[in-house]
Amino acid sequence: xxxxxxxxxxxxxxxxxxxxxxxxxxxxxxxxxxxxxxxxxxxxxxxxxxxxxxxxxxxxxxxxxxxxxxxxxxxxxxxxxxxxxxxxxxxxxxxxxxxxxxxxxxxxxxxxxxxxxxxxxxxxxxxxxxxxxxxxxxxxxxxxxxxxxxxxxxxxxxxxxxxxxxxxxxxxxxxxxxxxxxxxxxxxxxxxxxxxxxxxxxxxxxxxxxxxxxxxxxxxxxxxxxxxxxxxxxxxxxxxxxxxxxxxxxxxxxxxxxxxxxxxxxxxxxxxxxxxxxxxxxxxxxxxxxx
Amino acid sequence: xxxxxxxxxxxxxxxxxxxxxxxxxxxxxxxxxxxxxxxxxxxxxxxxxxxxxxxxxxxxxxxxxxxxxxxxxxxxxxxxxxxxxxxxxxxxxxxxxxxxxxxxxxxxxxxxxxxxxxxxxxxxxxxxxxxxxxxxxxxxxxxxxxxxxxxxxxxxxxxxxxxxxxxxxxxxxxxxxxxxxxxxxxxxxxxxxxxxxxxxxxxxxxxxxxxxxxxxxxxxxxxxxxxxxxxxxxxxxxxxxxxxxxxxxxxxxxxxxxxxxxxxxxxxxxxxxxxxxxxxxxxxxxxxxxxxxxxxx
Amino acid sequence: xxxxxxxxxxxxxxxxxxxxxxxxxxxxxxxxxxxxxxxxxxxxxxxxxxxxxxxxxxxxxxxxxxxxxxxxxxxxxxxxxxxxxxxxxxxxxxxxxxxxxxxxxxxxxxxxxxxxxxxxxxxxxxxxxxxxxxxxxxxxxxxxxxxxxxxxxxxxxxxxxxxxxxxxxxxxxxxxxxxxxxxxxxxxxxxxxxxxxxxxxxxxxxxxxxxxxxxxxxxxxxxxxxxxxxxxxxxxxxxxxxxxxxxxxxxxxx
Numbered sequence: 088x089x090x091x092x093x094x095x096x097x098x099x100x101x102x103x104x105x106x107x108x109x110x111x112x113x114x115x116x117x118x119x120x121x122x123x124x125x126x127x128x129x130x131x132x133x134x135x136x137x138x139x140x141x142x143x144x145x146x147x148x149x150x151x152x153x154x155x156x157x158x159x160x161x162x163x164x165x166x167x168x169x170x171x172x173x174x175x176x177x178x179x180x181x182x183x184x185x186x187x188x189x190x191x192x193x194x195x196x197x198x199x200x201x202x203x204x205x206x207x208x209x210x211x212x213x214x215x216x217x218x219x220x221x222x223x224x225x226x227x228x229x230x231x232x233x234x235x236x237x238x239x240x241x242x243x244x245x246x247x248x249x250x251x252x253x254x255x256x257x258x259x260x261x262x263x264x265x266x267x268x269x270x271x272x273x274x275x276x277x278x279x280x281x282x283x284x285x286x287x288x289x290x291x292x293x294x295x296x297x298x299x300x301x302x303x304x305x306x307x308x309x310x311x312x313x314x315x316x317x318x319x320x321x322x323x324x325x326x327x328x329x330x331x332x333x334x335x336x337x338x339x340x341x342x343x344x345x346x347x348x349x350x351x352x353x354x355x356x357x358x359x360x361x362x363x364x365x366x367x368x369x370x371x372x373x374x375x376x377x378x
Numbered sequence: 379x380x381x382x383x384x385x386x387x388x389x390x391x392x393x394x395x396x397x398x399x400x401x402x403x404x405x406x407x408x409x410x411x412x413x414x415x416x417x418x419x420x421x422x423x424x425x426x427x428x429x430x431x432x433x434x435x436x437x438x439x440x441x442x443x444x445x446x447x448x449x450x451x452x453x454x455x456x457x458x459x460x461x462x463x464x465x466x467x468x469x470x471x472x473x474x475x476x477x478x479x480x481x482x483x484x485x486x487x488x489x490x491x492x493x494x495x496x497x498x499x500x501x502x503x504x505x506x507x508x509x510x511x512x513x514x515x516x517x518x519x520x521x522x523x524x525x526x527x528x529x530x531x532x533x534x535x536x537x538x539x540x541x542x543x544x545x546x547x548x549x550x551x552x553x554x555x556x557x558x559x560x561x562x563x564x565x566x567x568x569x570x571x572x573x574x575x576x577x578x579x580x581x582x583x584x585x586x587x588x589x590x591x592x593x594x595x596x597x598x599x600x601x602x603x604x605x606x607x608x609x610x611x612x613x614x615x616x617x618x619x620x621x622x623x624x625x626x627x628x629x630x631x632x633x634x635x636x637x638x639x640x641x642x643x644x645x646x647x648x649x650x651x652x653x654x655x656x657x658x659x660x661x662x663x664x665x666x667x668x669x670x671x672x673x674x675x
Numbered sequence: 676x677x678x679x680x681x682x683x684x685x686x687x688x689x690x691x692x693x694x695x696x697x698x699x700x701x702x703x704x705x706x707x708x709x710x711x712x713x714x715x716x717x718x719x720x721x722x723x724x725x726x727x728x729x730x731x732x733x734x735x736x737x738x739x740x741x742x743x744x745x746x747x748x749x750x751x752x753x754x755x756x757x758x759x760x761x762x763x764x765x766x767x768x769x770x771x772x773x774x775x776x777x778x779x780x781x782x783x784x785x786x787x788x789x790x791x792x793x794x795x796x797x798x799x800x801x802x803x804x805x806x807x808x809x810x811x812x813x814x815x816x817x818x819x820x821x822x823x824x825x826x827x828x829x830x831x832x833x834x835x836x837x838x839x840x841x842x843x844x845x846x847x848x849x850x851x852x853x854x855x856x857x858x859x860x861x862x863x864x865x866x867x868x869x870x871x872x873x874x875x876x877x878x879x880x881x882x883x884x885x886x887x888x889x890x891x892x893x894x895x896x897x898x899x900x901x902x903x904x905x906x907x908x909x910x911x912x913x914x915x916x917x918x919x920x921x922x923x924x925x926x927x928x929x
Contacts, residue, residue: 120472171644179418180643182475183600186420187639190593194632306589310483313476352487355480362473363465523790530789530796531775531782531803534768538776541765547747548725548757550780550843559786605767 091221092343093336098227098296100335101234105289106312107319107327108241109161109282115258115322116278117173122185123164124286125309126192129302131157131287132294133196136205150233150291154284161283162276164188170272189306196302204301207294230292237285238328244281245324254278258322307351311338314358320371329369392510398618399513400574403520405598405614406607407567412596413604414528415560416540417467418475421482422568422595427587428455428485429569430576431495434504437577439494444507444577451573452566459565463558482592489584500583501576508578516574520567524607527563536560537605590632597635600642603652612651678703678879679724679847684733686719686903693719695903696733701847701896706873707881708894712923715900717883718760721849725757726750737847752780756840757849760883762832766825770816770835773824774807777842803842810838814868830861834868841872847879848872854886862886866893891915899923 106128113121131153138149168188172181214225245251256264257274265271293308294300311334319330334354341353361368387395404426411419433451436442442450466477489495496502527533538546539553547553576582594617602613621631642649679701686694694716701707709717722728724735726747735742742750756777765773782803788796811817814834819827824835833853840848850869854862866889873880884890890897890911897914899907901923907914914920 114472118472120476168640168644177647178472179412179416179604180647182418182472183596184640184643186593186596187636187641187643189636190632191636191640194630194636198630198633310476310479314480317473317476348491349487352484355483358480359466359477359484362469362477366469366473526792527786527790530800531779531784532786532789534772534776535779537768537772538765538779541767542763544727544747545759545763545765545839546776546779547727548751548759548763549777549839550748550751551776552746552748563786 088220092339094221094223094227096336096339097332098230098335099339100315100332101231102289102293102296102331103308103312103315103335104328104331105234105237105285105292106308107316107331108238108324109286110313110316111319111321111324111327112254112258112278112282114316115324116254116261116275117169118178119169119181120185120313121169121279121282122182122309123168123188123192124282125305125307125312126189126196127157127161127164127283127305128286128290128293128308128312129300129305130160130192130196131283131290132300132304133200133205133290133302134287135291136207136294136300140208146291146295150288153287153291157283157287157290158280161279164192165276165279170275189309193302193305200302202302204299206298206300226296230296233288233292237288241281241285241324250274250277311351311354314354314361316368317358317366318361318368320368323368323370326368326370333369394619394622396508396510396513396578398615399510399517400508400571400578401595401598401614401618402517402611403513403567403574404571404595405602405610406520406524407564407571408595409564409599409605409607409610410524410527410536410567411560411564413599413606413610414533414540415536415557417557417560419478419561419564420475420589420592420596421478421480421485422564423587423589423591424478424482424485425455425459425565425568426572426575426591427489427582427584428458428565429572430582430587431489431492431501431572432569433573434501434576434582435494437505437507438501438503444505447577448570448573452569455569455572456562456566459562460558463561464554467554467557467561479589479592482587482589486584486588489587496583498584500581500585502581504576504580504582506577506580508574513574513578516570520570521607521611528607532556532559540605593635597639599649600639601649603649606649606651609649609651613649676703677701678738679881680734680736681720681724682734682736684720684723684735685731686716686723686728687731693903694723694730694900697900697903697905699898699905699908701879701881704873704877704879706869706893706895707879708890708897709881709883709900710885710887710890710897711900714902716903717900718851720900721757721851721881721883724750724849725755748780751843754844754846755849756843756845756847758833758836758840758851758853760851760855762829762836764824764832764835764839766823768824769821770811770824770827771807771820773835774810774838774842775803777839778803778806780843806842807838810841813841813871814838815864830857833857833865837868837872841876845878847881850880850882850884852883852885854884854889862889865889869893 106124109124110121113119134156135149135153138144138152139146168184169181172184216223245254253269253274256269257271261271312331315330315334316327318334319326334357337357338350338353342350408419408422411417429451432454433447436447436450462481466474469477490498535546535551535556538551539556543553598613598617599610601617603609677700681697681699684694684697709720711717719728723730726742726745737753737755765776782799784796784799811820814837816831816834816838827835837853854865857865869880872878882894894911897911898905899914899920906919906923907917
């Protein structure tokens with residue numbers, strides 16, 4: 088039985104990881120907790136659903152469509168709500184602005200789509216396999232595969248390409264990167280774009296997996312993914328992946344063996360524990376402040 | 379006394395005035411934590427709910443007199459504020475914000491599962507002990523005490539922590555202890571407001587104290603001017619009146635709040651009254667004083 | 676009598692050794708200078724003395740008391756005041772309030788005393804106010820009491836930081852590049868101020884500075900740091916002519 092839980096946890100965790108990556112990358116580069124990120128995930132889910140239902144597109148294409156849409160959305164948000172604050176505002180202002188965007192987007196979605204839960208039509212063929220004691224659904228396999236591909240892709244992007252190098256430089260020292268001739272604004276936009284695309288992918292997949300899409304799904308998932316990013320070590324890409332998966336597994340295990348009504352509290356409990364015991368997370372390093 | 383008042387004021391306006399009063403108390407609490415000391419708390423509604431539920435249960439199940447219930451609620455919340463404060467206030471601002479959200483969420487989930495609180499259905503039948511006179515008397519007391527605090531050594535230390543924590547420590551300020559103090563005092567006020575709220579609304583449920591409530595309160599402080607008492611009062615008044623006056627449906631209200639926060643941060647991060655300081659008034663008065671001094675020299 | 680003893684102070688940040696077994700002794704009421712090329716570890720030393728960093732090794736002894744494990748605020752309360760290399764004022768507070776905050780470490784009114792306006796608190800407030808006004812007059816900012824700290828000119832801000840540090844009634848004052856950004860007239864004023872402070876208030880002063888003129892003129896003893904090591908220690912004439920010191924500065928220029 089525990090293997091089943093682990094599989095479920097792994098699947099859930101991969102989606103958390105996809106969202107957590109966006110958080111961690113943005114925090115790494117501009118030290119901002121992008122509260123609106125959860126909403127991007129939610130909008131991705133809606134766009135995916137919309138494309139499948141209204142244009143009869145195949146789910147894979149819909150996924151790409153959602154990712155593209157959210158890429159643009161993410162960049163817009165950065166441009167409108169965060170860039171004007173960069174450099175001249177306190178951290179508090181940044182966080183408050185992000186909260187504002189988050190509220191705005193989720194409310195907008197409520198107005199557009201109403202609060203009821205939307206469901207996917209029966210076009211997706213989900214099969215369940217028996218592997219020993221395990222019940223594996225084809226959906227879980229798809230999610231795991233897609234998530235892994237995306238994460239591997241991200242690692243390659245960040246480690247092996249020029250853009251990736253620029254991203255890493257910016258997250259180490261924004262001013263120095265600027266002085267080195269890196270177009271910092273563009274790299275930041277790009278970071279938002281990638282993070283949003285990943286979140287959108289997560290959104291579409293979760294929407295299908297639980298067959299439920301509703302405007303407030305982003306708030307909870309966003310907070311949990313943030314907890315995952317902190318758990319893994321904020322600013323660390325491998326950390327976000329590890330944190331996401333760990334959190335997913337812990338949550339499923341908690342529900343199975345403790346209590347399901349406290350499901351949401353598990354993530355926050357972990358968050359608080361991590362911040363108290365080891366704030367730099369699993370992969371993070373202690374940073375001494377320069378005085 | 380209240381009967382007298384309701385003869386002169388339409389009950390609808392009376393209600394708004396009551397809510398304004400309660401919101402002022404709540405917002406001043408948050409102002410102390412976030413506006414003055416610079417510690418972003420996004421879980422203020424969590425403390426409010428502790429005060430609300432605790433005082434309601436004291437009143438209903440133990441039949442305790444109103445003052446005692448209110449006090450009990452406030453003490454319990456202050457205690458939790460203290461408890462949460464100690465480990466978490468060593469954290470950087472961003473992390474603290476997340477912890478406060480997490481904490482408020484845990485509280486909400488707790489009350490959702492809390493039998494004596496009625497779980498998701500909530501608690502009804504709370505004796506309506508909150509009167510107009512009581513609320514506004516408390517408002518005035520809270521304002522005065524706040525003003526005294528902010529003009530004192532401790533108040534200055536709070537501001538110093540917000541402005542430059544390292545320099546504050548170099549001046550002998552135990553920043554951790556004072557942050558916890560701010561948090562405790564702020565939660566005390568939050569739960570006082572919560573208790574008043576519960577005994578006015580007659581009925582409470584966990585939903586009333588969700589994340590959105592914390593955001594509403596944050597908006598009041600940010601809009602009015604962080605760290606400024608008149609600013610916070612103004613913010614509370616505006617953001618209690620506005621939705622009522624404009625009869626805006628709840629969803630549109632949230633849209634407005636979201637956009638408002640972003641716009642404020644970009645164009646006027648100090649809020650409406652944040653830049654207006656008692657100093658400016660003092661300076662103008664000083665101009666007159668200098669004349670006197672010069673003549674005595 | 677040595678008022679401050681730094682024994683074998685070592686500081687490592689990750690793999691970087693910022694300070695390497697540094698020994699310094701400062702006598703009472705001395706004006707002591709610490710110089711060295713950028714990155715030599717001077718500010719790090721200050722941060723260690725004032726409790727912001729915990730040294731990887733070594734001891735900080737102030738008036739025969741070990742300061743090592745103390746938090747910054749406790750160190751301040753021992754009577755050590757400081758200014759910062761990158762000015763750290765309370766920008767949105769008035770000049771007067773900046774200095775009044777400085778007195779925090781030597782006053783005691785608590786939460787309830789403050790909100791209830793108890794007589795003890797009120798007396799203390801008066802004392803704090805008088806001291807602040809005195810100090811502001813001393814540094815020449817008496818007429819700018821109600822300005823926001825952020826509105827002051829750069830040189831004025833540096834003087835304000837000094838006034839604030841002194842509100843602690845310190846016996847040791849650490850000044851981190853107090854002359855940075857000042858023109859020669861301001862620097863003369865600063866030297867004068869430092870002398871007056873030391874003489875009138877019997878303070879010990881440690882100065883980190885880049886302006887050689889100022890340092891040679893005002894300091895009675897100088898320690899030179901380079902790459903985290905102390906390479907010279909003595910009165911100005913000796914240090915000025917020290918081979919290694921000349922090398923490190925020339926080396927830095929080359």
